Amino acid sequence: MTAPRRALAWLRWYVTELTGENAYQRYRERAEAADPGAPLLSRREFEKRRTDRRYADPTSHHGCC
Template identity: 70%
Template sequence: MSRLIAAPRRAAAWLRWYVTELTGENAYERHVERLRRADPAAPVPSRREFERQRVDRRYGGDPREGPHRGCC
């Protein structure tokens, strides 16, 4: 009987992990882990700061500068 309960729980845990990896929800936690491993005294950005930097890196920052800010 316990196998019947454990299998769906394992499947749900795997699905949750997969979705959070796919959507990038775990990116902040991984970033904080890497910072702490490299230098435990290093300042850790807030989640909001991290997400803002991540979006700026991905999309190029200020939209008024155009879509190809760093290109050519």
């Protein structure tokens, strides 16, 4: 029973890493460790900045032609 549970946990971790869903959680952990009293970005603002940064360079061709 534990082997399938471990396999599903690994698969869930892999998919969330692959899709970037864990990026905000990692941001929060790093920001709180660096400066515990500093204000954190909201999830929406974090994702907006992340998307803007991703598409800021038109020569990088992120998944497009």
